[in-house]
Amino acid sequence: MKLIVTDRTGKVHELQARDDWSAMEVIRDANLPLSAECGGACACATCHVYVDEAWVDRIPAAQQQEVDMLDFGVAVQENSRLSCQIKMNAELDGLQVTLAPESL
Amino acid sequence: MSANVAQPGGQHKTDVVIIGAGPIGLFAVFELGLLDLKTHLIDILDRPGGQCTELYPEKPIYDIPGLVEVTGQGLTDKLMDQIKPFGATFHLSQMAESLEKAGDGWRITTDAGTQIEARVVVIAAGGGSFTPKKPPIPGIESYENTSVFYAVRKMERFRDKVVVIAGGGDSALDWTLNLQPIAKKLVLVHHRDGFRAAPDSVNKMRALVAEGKMEFQVANIKGLNGANGQLSSLTLNTKEKGDYQLPAEMLLPFFGLTMKLGPVANFGINLHENLVPVDTEKFETTTPGIFAIGDINTYPGKLKLILSGFHEGALMAQQAFRYCKPDEKLRFQYTTSSSSLQKKLGVA
Numbered sequence: 001m002k003l004i005v006t007d008r009t010g011k012v013h014e015l016q017a018r019d020d021w022s023a024m025e026v027i028r029d030a031n032l033p034l035s036a037e038c039g040g041a042c043a044c045a046t047c048h049v050y051v052d053e054a055w056v057d058r059i060p061a062a063q064q065q066e067v068d069m070l071d072f073g074v075a076v077q078e079n080s081r082l083s084c085q086i087k088m089n090a091e092l093d094g095l096q097v098t099l100a101p102e103s104l
Numbered sequence: 105m106s107a108n109v110a111q112p113g114g115q116h117k118t119d120v121v122i123i124g125a126g127p128i129g130l131f132a133v134f135e136l137g138l139l140d141l142k143t144h145l146i147d148i149l150d151r152p153g154g155q156c157t158e159l160y161p162e163k164p165i166y167d168i169p170g171l172v173e174v175t176g177q178g179l180t181d182k183l184m185d186q187i188k189p190f191g192a193t194f195h196l197s198q199m200a201e202s203l204e205k206a207g208d209g210w211r212i213t214t215d216a217g218t219q220i221e222a223r224v225v226v227i228a229a230g231g232g233s234f235t236p237k238k239p240p241i242p243g244i245e246s247y248e249n250t251s252v253f254y255a256v257r258k259m260e261r262f263r264d265k266v267v268v269i270a271g272g273g274d275s276a277l278d279w280t281l282n283l284q285p286i287a288k289k290l291v292l293v294h295h296r297d298g299f300r301a302a303p304d305s306v307n308k309m310r311a312l313v314a315e316g317k318m319e320f321q322v323a324n325i326k327g328l329n330g331a332n333g334q335l336s337s338l339t340l341n342t343k344e345k346g347d348y349q350l351p352a353e354m355l356l357p358f359f360g361l362t363m364k365l366g367p368v369a370n371f372g373i374n375l376h377e378n379l380v381p382v383d384t385e386k387f388e389t390t391t392p393g394i395f396a397i398g399d400i401n402t403y404p405g406k407l408k409l410i411l412s413g414f415h416e417g418a419l420m421a422q423q424a425f426r427y428c429k430p431d432e433k434l435r436f437q438y439t440t441s442s443s444s445l446q447k448k449l450g451v452a
């Protein structure tokens with residue numbers, strides 16, 4: 001199962017995802033720069049990613065808690081998600097995301 | 105909170121000054137107190153608890169020895185109770201800005217001008233200081249403190265100005281309601297027509313919009329326009345309208361907090377990847393008299409657990425005692441059986 005991540009310099013990384021891990025954990029495990037300060041508690045919005053348009057409708061919709069927490073994300077767009085709230089599974093094999101810009 | 109909170113700007117002398125009032129800084133007060141060492145704590149947050157109260161006040165922790173389950177706020181409350189007998193002084197909503205040598209010890213100055221002299225400094229700065237997020241809008245830094253503010257210190261600054269507030273949390277809504285009566289014009293800009301903030305504030309804001317007393321726009325901020333630090337307009341963007349201009353003299357972005365190492369980086373202590381290397385006997389840095397405990401430190405085998413930070417504080421306190429009371433003999437005692445410790449705890 002793959003997770004394809006574009007970093008903030010535009011470089012594309014093809015990561016080996018694990019079933020049941022969140023996208024955030026997969027990205028952090030690969031040492032890509034994602035601060036994810038709250039460790040996946042949906043309490044910081046520093047695991048913010050943009051989901052590739054082709055995938056927006058294919059991943060389960062955000063729960064209310066994630067939608068609310070995105071109010072604390074910077075540079076939020078319509079395809080913004082918190083990567084700690086995206087659970088990887090076979091259906092998301094090949095998911096493409098881009099790391100959103102961070103707070104200055 | 106029933107803690108001893110000092111007014112900003114004073115001058116103080118104590119045995120140990122602790123930077124960071126997270127769980128580890130708090131428990132250090134206890135271990136130091138048992139050895140009769142007096143403590144002051146500094147935190148940029150307006151209340152103690154660090155990550156526990158800022159990031160997960162309602163979430164349960166299951167790995168504090170002896171406490172089967174406790175929330176972040178619950179643990180903080182219990183620690184505050186536990187250290188109460190030692191009367192530590194708290195300097196809250198203040199950033200420890202600089203550290204310099206002062207006689208045998210050190211002087212710490214905060215951004216509010218408070219000065220604290222102490223023989224020993226304990227850095228318990230955790231993941232760093234909690235500071236407002238800055239949206240990555242090109243050029244925003246050149247407007248900071250003239251047209252762009254991440255906090256409101258003086259409301260008067262915004263009187264008769266065209267103010268734009270960005271965000272959808274409680275700070276964004278609270279300041280919208282507070283500044284609307286004094287601003288010339290107030291516009292709230294948020295990326296969606298929905299808010300994380302308390303429903304009551306949202307209703308009040310919507311009522312003001314309905315009465316024509318302020319505006320609310322669903323849009324993203326793409327750019328800032330102006331000159332010499334003086335903002336004249338924002339470039340907003342929506343899917344329907346594309347880019348468009350919104351006149352603005354002041355911008356207040358409220359997107360919550362993030363952890364930044366901050367001024368500790370300039371203290372002149374040895375750092376490794378934004379962490380402070382320490383030994384594992386005393387948790388002292390390479391600068392004698394300066395210790396680092398909790399999430400901020402690093403050593404072989406380090407685990408960022410509250411449990412580990414408590415242990416680090418206990419060992420740190422032993423060496424702090426030797427610095428602060430060089431002529432006294434350190435006596436190892438149990439709280440269970442020592443009547444002198446029990447007296448300090450106010451239970452004997």
Ligand SMILES: Cc1cc2nc3c(=O)[nH]c(=O)nc-3n(C[C@H](O)[C@H](O)[C@H](O)COP(=O)(O)OP(=O)(O)OC[C@H]3O[C@@H](n4cnc5c(N)ncnc54)[C@H](O)[C@@H]3O)c2cc1C
Pocket residue numbers: 037038039041043123124125126127128129146147148149153154155156159160164165166167198199200201228229230231232233234365366367368397398399400408409410411413
């Ligand atoms: C969601 C989540 C769940 C967690 N669950 C657990 C768990 O179950 N068990 C566990 O053991 N750990 C857990 N942790 C980790 C635990 O919270 C941390 O290990 C702990 O908070 C570290 O405490 P600390 O006192 O070292 O630092 P922090 O809690 O980070 O506090 C440091 C404080 O220092 C302040 N500060 C820093 N620099 C300055 C400065 N220059 N001036 C003024 N103030 C400053 C900061 O504002 C902050 O308040 C969890 C963490 C998170 C985010």
Ligand code: FES
Pocket residue numbers: 024036037038039040041042043044045046047069082083084085
């Ligand atoms: S890691 Fe904090 S919200 Fe996802």
